[in-house]
Amino acid sequence: MKPNVAAAKEALSHLDIETSDRAIRAKSRDFFWYSPVLKTRLDHVEADFVVSPRSEAEVIEILRTCYAHDVPVTTRGAGTGNYGQAMPLAGGCVMHMRHMAAVKEIHPGRVIVEPGCLLKDLDAACQEHSGQELRMFSSTWATATIGGFVAGGSGGIGSITWGALRDLGNIIRLRVVTMEEEPRVLEFRGEELHRVSHAYGTNGIITELEMPLAPAYDWTDIFVAFDDFDAALEFANGLGNQDGILKKLCSVYEAPIAHSYFQRVQPHVAEDTTLVGLMIAPHSMEGFLTFLGRHPAGQLIYRSDDNDWDRTPGPVFEYGWNHTTLRALRVDPSITYLQVRYAYPDHIALVQKMRADFSPEVMQHLEVMRESGRTIFAGLSMVRFTTEERLDEIVRLHEEAGAIIFNPHRYTLEEGGRQSADQRQLDFKREADPKGLLNPGKMITWDNPDHDYSSMYAYPGLQAAE
Amino acid sequence: MKPNVAAAKEALSHLDIETSDRAIRAKSRDFFWYSPVLKTRLDHVEADFVVSPRSEAEVIEILRTCYAHDVPVTTRGAGTGNYGQAMPLAGGCVMHMRHMAAVKEIHPGRVIVEPGCLLKDLDAACQEHSGQELRMFSSTWATATIGGFVAGGSGGIGSITWGALRDLGNIIRLRVVTMEEEPRVLEFRGEELHRVSHAYGTNGIITELEMPLAPAYDWTDIFVAFDDFDAALEFANGLGNQDGILKKLCSVYEAPIAHSYFQRVQPHVAEDTTLVGLMIAPHSMEGFLTFLGRHPAGQLIYRSDDNDWDRTPGPVFEYGWNHTTLRALRVDPSITYLQVRYAYPDHIALVQKMRADFSPEVMQHLEVMRESGRTIFAGLSMVRFTTEERLDEIVRLHEEAGAIIFNPHRYTLEEGGRQSADQRQLDFKREADPKGLLNPGKMITWDNPDHDYSSMYAYPGLQAAE
Numbered sequence: 001m002k003p004n005v006a007a008a009k010e011a012l013s014h015l016d017i018e019t020s021d022r023a024i025r026a027k028s029r030d031f032f033w034y035s036p037v038l039k040t041r042l043d044h045v046e047a048d049f050v051v052s053p054r055s056e057a058e059v060i061e062i063l064r065t066c067y068a069h070d071v072p073v074t075t076r077g078a079g080t081g082n083y084g085q086a087m088p089l090a091g092g093c094v095m096h097m098r099h100m101a102a103v104k105e106i107h108p109g110r111v112i113v114e115p116g117c118l119l120k121d122l123d124a125a126c127q128e129h130s131g132q133e134l135r136m137f138s139s140t141w142a143t144a145t146i147g148g149f150v151a152g153g154s155g156g157i158g159s160i161t162w163g164a165l166r167d168l169g170n171i172i173r174l175r176v177v178t179m180e181e182e183p184r185v186l187e188f189r190g191e192e193l194h195r196v197s198h199a200y201g202t203n204g205i206i207t208e209l210e211m212p213l214a215p216a217y218d219w220t221d222i223f224v225a226f227d228d229f230d231a232a233l234e235f236a237n238g239l240g241n242q243d244g245i246l247k248k249l250c251s252v253y254e255a256p257i258a259h260s261y262f263q264r265v266q267p268h269v270a271e272d273t274t275l276v277g278l279m280i281a282p283h284s285m286e287g288f289l290t291f292l293g294r295h296p297a298g299q300l301i302y303r304s305d306d307n308d309w310d311r312t313p314g315p316v317f318e319y320g321w322n323h324t325t326l327r328a329l330r331v332d333p334s335i336t337y338l339q340v341r342y343a344y345p346d347h348i349a350l351v352q353k354m355r356a357d358f359s360p361e362v363m364q365h366l367e368v369m370r371e372s373g374r375t376i377f378a379g380l381s382m383v384r385f386t387t388e389e390r391l392d393e394i395v396r397l398h399e400e401a402g403a404i405i406f407n408p409h410r411y412t413l414e415e416g417g418r419q420s421a422d423q424r425q426l427d428f429k430r431e432a433d434p435k436g437l438l439n440p441g442k443m444i445t446w447d448n449p450d451h452d453y454s455s456m457y458a459y460p461g462l463q464a465a466e
Numbered sequence: 467m468k469p470n471v472a473a474a475k476e477a478l479s480h481l482d483i484e485t486s487d488r489a490i491r492a493k494s495r496d497f498f499w500y501s502p503v504l505k506t507r508l509d510h511v512e513a514d515f516v517v518s519p520r521s522e523a524e525v526i527e528i529l530r531t532c533y534a535h536d537v538p539v540t541t542r543g544a545g546t547g548n549y550g551q552a553m554p555l556a557g558g559c560v561m562h563m564r565h566m567a568a569v570k571e572i573h574p575g576r577v578i579v580e581p582g583c584l585l586k587d588l589d590a591a592c593q594e595h596s597g598q599e600l601r602m603f604s605s606t607w608a609t610a611t612i613g614g615f616v617a618g619g620s621g622g623i624g625s626i627t628w629g630a631l632r633d634l635g636n637i638i639r640l641r642v643v644t645m646e647e648e649p650r651v652l653e654f655r656g657e658e659l660h661r662v663s664h665a666y667g668t669n670g671i672i673t674e675l676e677m678p679l680a681p682a683y684d685w686t687d688i689f690v691a692f693d694d695f696d697a698a699l700e701f702a703n704g705l706g707n708q709d710g711i712l713k714k715l716c717s718v719y720e721a722p723i724a725h726s727y728f729q730r731v732q733p734h735v736a737e738d739t740t741l742v743g744l745m746i747a748p749h750s751m752e753g754f755l756t757f758l759g760r761h762p763a764g765q766l767i768y769r770s771d772d773n774d775w776d777r778t779p780g781p782v783f784e785y786g787w788n789h790t791t792l793r794a795l796r797v798d799p800s801i802t803y804l805q806v807r808y809a810y811p812d813h814i815a816l817v818q819k820m821r822a823d824f825s826p827e828v829m830q831h832l833e834v835m836r837e838s839g840r841t842i843f844a845g846l847s848m849v850r851f852t853t854e855e856r857l858d859e860i861v862r863l864h865e866e867a868g869a870i871i872f873n874p875h876r877y878t879l880e881e882g883g884r885q886s887a888d889q890r891q892l893d894f895k896r897e898a899d900p901k902g903l904l905n906p907g908k909m910i911t912w913d914n915p916d917h918d919y920s921s922m923y924a925y926p927g928l929q930a931a932e
Contacts (some may be wrong), residue, residue, distance in 0.1 A: 107749070108681070108683060108749070109712075109747055109748060109750075110749040130597070131574070133524040148696045152708070162710050163709035163710050167708065167709055167710035168753035168757050169708065169752070169754070170710040170753075171710065172752050189756075190752055190755065190756035212710075212712075213749070215680075215681045217574060240839060241840070242633065242635065242666070242839045243627070243629035243838075244635030244636040244678075245634055245635040249746035273801070281575055283573070283574070283576040283638060283679070284573030284575075286638050286655050287636070287656075288634075289632035290634050290655075291634050291654065291659055293657065329609025352658065373707025373708065373841050374707070374840065375839050
């Protein structure tokens, strides 16, 4: 351990500091290993120490101390992100937010909460208080934190109704601590939210969130099976356009995903089944069943409120979004994935073209969501990985065809985003993290504004593998 | 009174029968007088007697008795419809549903209610029970009934989020009594709902409704003023596309509507102000204000939770939908209106074209709504009425330009709709009303399948004016 890091650790020794090497290693990792590209490059990355603040005052103390000692700070929740968001590339301090998990206030339509609260616990509190729940959550609901979701996520279960996290209204307020000689506490609303939401903690640390709520219903989980992919696609898109049917999830899994990777679903589907997973509000079931009746190609094979399955498949949302790849990885470690956005109005045709071009090397996994008031598909395509070169080629061909790729085989904000500077994030980093100590290596435009994106960015400060 | 009518009345004399001539006249009228065309033709129309059943059993008795005596039955709620829906064209019996107003059951996301319940009372009951309210309601919320809304309405406040009443999921179940020798009681769900929703009571009488609910919020009422109509139009359309901003209303009033007809708003606007009226959920206000900030042409002149207006304007929704014309009529009795649908994706250009072609004879009043998952405009254009010929010409020119007109100067379902048979309604009328006694004169395809719509349908059975 370098002397400056040791000094910071010593100065913070009265806080909850992790001492076990094994725990430090565990808390230095997120779900970067979804990507064979990141696995190769980041597997050795490890923090020097892990500290878990119990209050905003402790967050301020940690940031002040690490600033004084020039120690990098990478903040994390549960570490369920897939882009290496929470990997401490330059070592130093990992700040783990697990102790800051209080649900502070619940009101009609909104909740005020600390960042380390698990999505599951937050929903439980809101449900118990007033029959409310989060508008959207990640498929890692059971283990992920609200702070991690906002700092590192983009949307998920619920986005079929509410759009993406970045859309106006889906975050109300964030309270943020800067990393300066004397850290400041700032409150962001409106346009300012974009400075720090989905910024991986590179320019400020979220210590409190105010999030909108929706009514909590006893959602009916559903699987509908199709023999024909295009029929499933039309069904899913059409359902997204049914304004009167309240839904929280509509996932499309091209064959043979369900048969090959969904163990408890496998007995109920064929190898060539394209499966659609759904969450429908109970009072919308009549409307949904009527809609389904207009799509005779779809066969209802499971509904959580009425079925004869021997074993429950568990929550249908744990088959969707990032859990789909997770389930596939358990069966076939060579599987990886892409994150794609198929924009309106060409989303259907573009999916069909990508499928024609890449099947079976790429398997279509789509999530219906809203974007600017229209139904579109988020693609979490599963890829049978061969080489990095081929993966890059698949990405390039998607982009050339007009699909937007959020490349999950890169650890920077820009490469995992739209491959350009987010000026608001960059400007705020200049102000809030003048030494560049927050989650270093994740913002290319901070490190190297001239990077041209022709090849993968390699952070010069990355810990050397031993 | 014809002998058969007198006999039916006598047979029903143990029920609540209206005896005062004045009351009979009042209960024979709806808001048909919005239309100078209907006013001329229907002003004399009057029922022979009015009966107000207290139960489904009494509804059955009334229908059985009137069937036996060949007496027409026109069913009504509060009579706030504008198409003459509730006018008893052939006299006979008006069945008034005001006593059947019980809220029977409230569950998460749905309510079971009798048809005569006022929208206002239904919302109050759902709010008190569990913080819920109707997804959508008409601007006549304070006086109209839920049965009348479903039998004669098409959407309203809330349609910006949930679409139209006919959209899947916006009605869960209807219980319906037929008019046969022995009336039957039927339960309709799914596709069958279309038989009787928006059928003016021509083919069955709704005795119970199951409707979806949404969470009740303390909606913030807002007025935003624009100097420029097109800027207001873009603002309203853009807001409709903001999936994360929860809204219940977005109305656009071309200048000089607000200045000329909105008395309590007049001191706060100029003659050339295009006004936008809004209902925004309180927890979406931050998002809304951020959106507003992106539209510097819009000036927030009123918000119900924070303003310095001497006199409250009252609920903003009572300026929208059918109330806009009502307010104008109070100031200028020569005003009438059209009901227009501007379909995606040409809705903005089409409104602009109609405005260019018809201003100032036609004043644009638009309501943002959802249709098949997209933001569109419902137009309730106000027309400075001159002659029926000119009104028909304006209608024709709208239709030729691609706007869909639901002509409110006609009293038939077809002319007020898409000018063609609704086969499901017609088929069900054959089954449920074999003598054609339910609300006679309102379904052309029942009376005269060969009508060619080149001129206004004149029901041969219409009472002669005295």
